[in-house]
Amino acid sequence: MFEKVLVANRGEIAVRVMRACEELGIETVAVYSDADKHSGHVRYADEAYNVGPARAADSYLDHEAIVDAAVQSGADAVHPGYGFLAENAEFASTVEATEGVTWVGPSSDSMAQLGEKTSARKTMRDADVPIVPGTTDPAESAEEVREFGDEHGYPVAIKAEGGGGGRGMKIVRDPGEADEQFESAQREGEAYFDNANVYLERYLENPRHVEVQIVADEHGNVRHLGERDCSLQRRHQKVIEEGPSPALTDELREQIGEAARRGADAAGYTNAGTFEFLVEEDPEREAGELLGPETDFYFLEVNTRIQVEHTVTEELTGIDIVKWQLRVAAGEELTFAQDDVELDGHAVEYRINAENAADDFAPATGGRLETYDPPGGIGVRVDDALRQGDDLVTDYDSMVAKLVVWGSDREECLTRSERALAEYDVAGIPTIVPFHRLMLTDEEFTAGTHTTKYLDDHLDPERVEEAQQRWGTETAASEADEDVVERDFTVEVNGKRFEVNLEERGAAQLAAGGGSGGESGGQRPESAGDSGGSETVVEGSGETVESEMQGTILSVDVAEGDEVEPGDVLVVLEAMKMENDVVASHGGTVTQVAVSEGDSVDMGDVLVVVD
Known part of the structure; x- marks a missing residue:
């Protein structure tokens, strides 16, 4: 087994991996950006290394910086978690080529084969797995x-x-x-x-999204751990996941599971992964009816990594998937047969995102967890990294935590979920807890007849607004919060992080320095897109088009002097891992373009001026 694992990720998934490592007697190494220097995953690790500025491309996506941190720390393995570099075959290959360091995941060749969708479709077709x-x-x-x-x-x-x-x-x-x-x-x-x-x-108009968890070792053993239903989605992003699927008969469940096993075996897949399928929903199906073995289902894609919702499968099977990732990477053989895998009860995962569901799920632009008191009790699991008093880091995704609830059956699970969500006390930032509580009163969801299009096409926005008003929390920071003196001081030597704990009671707030040198006590890093407090000077006359969120400019589609019509795309902004078109609200002439491709921008920054 490994002695020290570097976790090439952040937030709750980094802590999740570190906990598995700790139980296996493995030391852990965190990596962090300037924006994350006080984050929970850094606190949890045995060691931590700064890998760059807040911008992900310059830190968490920097292959060389991550591998250098592994070598410096003496880590003998790298676990990528999910997101960032987790499905990057080139990065996996770089780790594989690094002497003394093992990649915790499928081989880079397998990732390349299955990560590129056209190649994966060919592999599945040859393995007699149905494809769209x-x-x-x-x-x-x-x-x-x-x-x-x-x-x-x-x-x-x-x-x-x-x-x-x-x-x-x-x-x-x-x-x-x-x-x-x-x-x-x-x-x-x-x-x-x-x-x-x-x-x-x-494009299937009304499918269900059903995925199968796979674990395979290097000795030819492939196991599936049952399916998860991820049909409750918003703009293709999963919001609630559950298992087993409330829509499948046992016969159809077995067909899909075996198709995933065939596909993994044909691809020579090792380690953990998820085979995703689209299942044709019957629009006439009523509550209590199930989709039978005659139902069409199609391979969608393979996620060559751990999934956000792997927790659902762990609660159903009692199998620690992350531990098996580490064991398989270390060359161990699976110790359980397919017949040993049994699904016990029902489990649901609720993504606790820092978003306001009533405002089109707009992500929070900042804030502090003035109150953070997660639920507990039998059948309740919370995976998180933040703690009360932490500042919300908004440079990456909006996930704060994952609430996973288990029950002996779906009815008990949903009832227990109501209790757990009501107990989840968060103040200082918005979350989608009110939305989740609404879903537990929603007939379509509780009946299990929803599809991937339900939230986008059928849910009444007024119901979401009412839920936010009923169960939402205040998000305004108090004046007292602004005067809190930092007590955790950070020192870096050759890129390695050391913490000095010092309590300053009744002392004045330390001023933030404006230099670009090493970090010192009380200093806070500039946010992405912040250029030392300077503001964009509006030179052109006319109406300013401002950014509605923090993000990165992917493209600028206009130039000064261009004539635009209402609805014309001005710039394309990447935010929360999605591409967003910024359009003109009225026609006119572009008098100034204040940004360039690749720029990081904050909420309220001027992008374009149209007269």
Whole structure:
């Protein structure tokens, strides 16, 4: 077994991996950006190394910085968690090539084969795993999209080869949209996954999203650990996940599970992974009815890493998936047979995101956890990294925690969920706890007849607003919070972090320095896009178009002097791992463009001026 593992991630998943390591007697190493120097995963680790500025591309996505930290710390393995570099085959290959360091995950070759969707589709087709009608080679032009639509019908999904979670996917509903959406999918794929290749699929209008957890060792043993139903989604992003699926018969469940095993075996897959499927929902199905073995299901993709919702499977099976990731990477053989895997009861995971569901799920732009008191009791698990008094870091994703609830059956699980969510006390930041509590009163969700389109197409926004008013919390920071003196001081020597704990009672607030040198007590790093407090000077006349969120500029689509119409795209902003078009609210002439491609911006920053 390994002696020291570097966790190439942050937040709750980093802490989750570190806890597994601790139980196996393994020391842990954290990496962190300037924005994360006080984050929970840094506190939890045995050692921590600064790997760069707040911008993810300069820190958590910096291959060289991560590997250098592993070598400096003497780590003999790297666990990527999920997100960031977890599905980056090039990074996995770099780790594999580093002497004395083991990659905790499938091989880089397997990641490349299954991570690129066209290659994965070919592999699944050859393994007799059903695939959605589509292309198995990258599409080269928008004309191919139109030809595909003429043959298979609209809508058509354009998907980035390296994409996932809706990122890099665009929907074409008629031939006139093909050019714009094709270019957008390529651009998003290049920006997020360093791969502009896209492929085409028939877009299923009302599917269920069902995924199968796989664990495989290097000795030829492949096991599936049952399925999870992730159909409650918003804009292709999962919100609530549960297992087993409330919609499947045992016969259909077994068919899907065995298809996943066949696919993993054919791909020579090792370590943990998830095989995702779309299941055709019967629009006439009523509560209590189940989808039988005659139901069509199609392979969607493989996530060559641990999933956010792996906790659901752990609660159902009693199998610690992260520990098995480490054991398999160390060369150990699985000690349980497929027949030993049994699903006990029902489990649901609620993503506790720092978002306001009533404001179109807008992510929080800052704040402090003035109160943070998670629930407990039988059948309740909370995976988190933040603690009361922590500042919310908004440079990355919006997840604060994951609440996982188990019950002997789905009815008990949902009832227990009501109790746990009511106990979850958070103040200082918005969360989507009110939304989750609403879902537990929603007939479609409680009946298990919802599809991936339910939230986007059918949920009444007024119900969400009412839930926010009923169960939401105040988010304004108090004046007293602004005067709190920092008590945790950080010193870095050769990039390695050391903490000095010092209590300053009744002392004046330490001033934040404006230099760019090493960190010192009381100093706080500049946020992404902050240039030492300078503001954009508006030179052009007219109405300013400002950023509604923190993010990175992917492209600037206008220049000074251009004439624009209402609805024209001015810039494309990446925020919360999604591509957002910033459009003109009225027509006019562009008098100033205040940003460039690659710039980081904060909420309220001026992007464009239109007169």
